[in-house]
Amino acid sequence: MHRVFPREDQCMACGLCVVACVVEHSQSKDVLLAYRKENPRPGRRNVVEENVGVSLSLQCRHCEDPACVEACVNGALYIQDGVILVNKDHCVACWMCVMACPYGCMHREDRGDRWNSNKCDLCPGRKIPACVEICPNRALVWEER
Amino acid sequence: MQSSRLWTDSFIDFLVDRDQERCIQCQVCVNQCPYGANIYRAAADIVDSRHENCTGCRRCEAMCPTDCITVRRYPGQFREHGNWTERQVKNLYKQARTGGVLLSSTGAEVDLPIYFDRIVLDACQVTNPPIDPLREPMELRTYIGRKPSSISLSREDGALKLATQIAPQLTCEVPVLFSAMSYGAVNYNFCESLARAAAATGTYWNTGEGGLHRKLYPWQKHTIVQVASGRFGVNKEYLDAAQAIEIKIGQGAKPGIGGHLPGEKVNEDVSETRMIPVGTDALSPAPHHDIYSIEDLRQLIFALKEATDYTKPVFVKIAAVHNSAAIASGITRAGADAIVLDGFRGGSGATPTMIRDNVGVPIELALASVDDLLRAQGIRNEVSLIAGGGIRNSADAVKAIALGADAVYIGTAAKIAVGCTVCQRCYTGKCPWGITTNDPCLSKRLSIEIGTEQLANLVEAWAHEIKEMMGLMGINAIESLRGNRERLRGVGLTDRELNILGIKHAGE
Structure with a gap:
């Protein structure tokens, strides 16, 4: 990949x-x-x-065994063909992924009425x-x- | 102690004109300007200009993703005066303020005639057809070194064999070499780019007086090393690595004075390569302290030849000055294999402005007079001539060769090929394009990979153009162009100038 x-x-x-x-x-x-x-x-x-x-x-390094996906409490982070993606509608902005990512590659995004995590796709x-x-x-x- | 802001500080050079309608506050310009001409004002969330810090390098303009910056000359003007021009006035202000010698970089910028621009080339028509370089072979290979006055042959087992021993020669696939720019004055990335590009195009790069960095030994087959008055970094291994050794007597940008590498530029690596302590100024003396005559020069030439077992040519580089021709004759008789003539417009990393702009002779005149005298004395074959100092394009190179050079050196042109915008602030050590700086962050701006490609492209492009120009003159080997002044004509030059250049006026 x-x-x-x-x-x-x-x-x-x-x-x-x-x-x-x-x-x-x-x-x-x-x-x-x-x-x-x-x-x-x-x-x-x-x-x-x-x-x-x-x-x-x-x-994002798109790890094979990603800590962010494991940490996500709501299943908003998922892997598709090796690419780690975030489903922004499922994200509850708990920032567990931000804390879990060892590279500091999870970012917070302000969408006006709500927040969600954001990452390289x-x-x-x-x-x-x-x-x-x-x-x-x-x-x-x-x-x- | 310097006093606070004075009225003269208001007369600045450039304006960093920012279209706030287009600015997105990305701060790329802020992080790219080493002089602090672009600043981010967090309280207002705007990027602003500090015009007084701008050196006109245009780095911010090049990097801005929305094209919102235009670097312009400051529009404020002094009242016109033919004698007291803005440059003169500002120089006086600067000196009155600092009490120091005015410093500049790059070559002379004064408005003296550029003779290359007043010389035109001949072309073949009808009776002497031109050659198409795309269809017929063209020879650009040049051998730099001493050629014998005659050759003798011997017969061995019926086959003819050359009995004369030919002096060592430097084989250049293109008669364009990278001139001496020392490691320290320019950074490692630029040196490696030059070395790689020289290797890729079959030409040579020159270490200058800064020594040869450990990591550059793999390109030694394309390296010329310099021995200058400071003897920085000179040792047996250094001499052995080279394909040719150049003794630097003078430099076109500053004839008669030595080099000065400011201590701020001397980091660990530079210190190791130059063999001087970290942070000390590297001052090379104006004269070589062991050379006060042609005989002394001969001793150094032969000391270097002896040290390298007579296997490589020894060049002597001088600045073009009033007596260049007689000096060149002496250098030839001292045993040099090539003479490098560095003209009035030759570049520099740090030079007193007055010396840069007022000392020396334009390369065209010096080259013609040196070639003339060596021919008149019957010793032109004993030495090769390399011309440098203000060669801007392949046509300048062709004209220099037709005036008598064997090859040309390019320095500033090579820097421009990797991004230099000729802002003339090399001496600050903060080059925004990452060329004349040893700051590790700034140096990264010059990618070795990209630099090598750009430099190799430049040499290849010039090679193509030189072949085209030779072809249109009906010449198929660069050897036939050398000193072929019949193919040159002057335009708008006086009889005296034409006489010195040894060319006819156009129409003759």
Whole structure:
């Protein structure tokens, strides 16, 4: 299965991967509309970790034996063809998955009237995930390992 | 202690023009600007500009996902004056404020004629048909090194054999080499990109005076090492690794003065490679303290040849100055295999502005006069000539070769190929494009993978263009172009200039 892998030595912590992810998961898929008009704005699903000269873009590892799925009290997290997905209608925002994920890849999303957890879905419908495509320094790769 | 803000600080250079209608507060510009020209004001949740910090590198403009930034010249103007231009006035303000020497990077930016732009090439028509480089073989291979004045043959078992022993030669598949840029002044990623690109295209990169990093030894087959006045990083292994050794006497951007690598740029790796303590300024003296004559130079040339068992050519690099031709003749007689001439516009990581913009000779004139004198003295074959300093494109390279060079060196052009926008702030060590910085975070911006591709593409593109230009002149080997000034014509040049360049005026 193809996954997104970060290359720490290439990442310059610009954060364009976060922008691309938000735009890809917006209604309009347009950067200006997604950020300035859509309400609520789609939540982030990835994060750039940066400390003492080390930086990398981090998104769900899609573990084979995922702690988040096990921790989910309401069955909102499930695995489909190896991809871990969240059913936002079932999510009760208890944040057990956020606490369980050892990589810090579960994010909280504010949808105005309610909250739910949010995570990388490997961009269904795209050949290459949006974060990989936008990275100007090839710090994210889409490959099978 | 520096006083607080003065009135002169208001006269800034650039404006980071931000269209707040398009800004999405993603802060990519904030994290990409090492000078702090873009800031996030959390209380208002807006990204704002600090125009006074902007150096005009345009990194933020390039990275902004909504194209909301335009870096522009600050529109405020001084009253026009032919003599007291904005640049002069601001330089005076800066010095009155700091009491220091004005520093710059890159090559001279003064408005002196660029002779390459006033020289045109010949083309074949009807009676001397051009050659199509896509259909017929074209030879770009160049051998850099001393050529014998005559050869003798011997006969062994009926077969002819070359009896003359040929001096060591450097084989370049393309007559374009990467010029000396020292590790420390530029970072490791750029060095490895150069090395990999040189290996991919059959040319060479030059270590400059910064030594050869341990991890770069695998590309030694495409490495020229430099021995400069500071002797940084020079040892037996270093010399043995090289394909050629270059003695650096002078540099086009700063003829007559030594190098200065600020201590802030000397990190663990640079210190190990240069063999100096961490954090100390690396100052190379203006002269080599063991060279005060051609005879002294000869001693160093032969010391290096002896150390490497006469297996590799030794170059001598000088800045183009008034007496270049006579100096070049002396260098040839001192036993050098190649002379590197670095012109007035040659680049630098850190150079006093006054020296950069006022010292030296344009490469076109120096090159022509050196080639002329060596020919007149009958010693042109004893040495190869490499021209550098302001070579911007393949046409400049072709013109330089037709003026007498064997090959050209490119430095600034190579940096531009990996992103440099010529903001001329290399000396700050904060290069926003990750080229002339050793900051580990900033250095990552130059990906070795992408850098190698871009540099190799550049050399390949130039090779194609050089072949096209040779083809249209009906020349199928670069050797036939060298010193072929009959194929050049000047436009709008005086008799004196044409005379020095050794070319006719267009129409003649």
